[in-house]
Amino acid sequence: MNKMTTFKFVTINENLGTRQLGEYVRTLLLRLIEENEKVVLDFTGVNVVSNSFADECLAKLLFTMPLEELKQRTTFRGLNEFARKNIAIAFRRRLNAMNLDAC
Template identity: 60%
Template sequence: MKTTVFKFRSFGENLGVRVLGEKVRQDLIATIESSECVILDFEGVNVVSNSFADECIAKLIPILGFNKLKQKTTFRNINDFARKNVLIALRRRLSIICSE
């Protein structure tokens, strides 16, 4: 099984804007597609804004599907603030998809 560690720290300590989120999402999609399991590693990242979390992670749901995203990814070293924003973004994106 090919496991890949995707290090968010390589994009900065503070991840806060949609433009960066879009760029990281493109790299992340390629990584997910070429690996069986991807560890989303947030070591060294202090801030993940809601807009970055939505653009980078939550927008993967309509692209890859929720089940595939859940099966192929796991989080590591994510602080409570970042975790909260990622969860909010994922819930909002899922509620949008479910209401369509």
């Protein structure tokens, strides 16, 4: 297992908006997370991260690992304020939905 790698979202697109694209990128990220101890999620150069993309790509990673493990295995870099807020909202909504499903 490698120590660390960086995934540059700008290589996908400067504007990340659809669930379909989010699902595709999530499959790439899962492979990187399995092969590396830490993955840097680098959003440098990305203008837009929609709620839909953030949920599909990032928040749905919670189906494969607990939040604490995800925090240990990934770190964010280069997020603008708009993207940071949308990602935070996606995680909050996904965690709330998962907690409701567990009841």
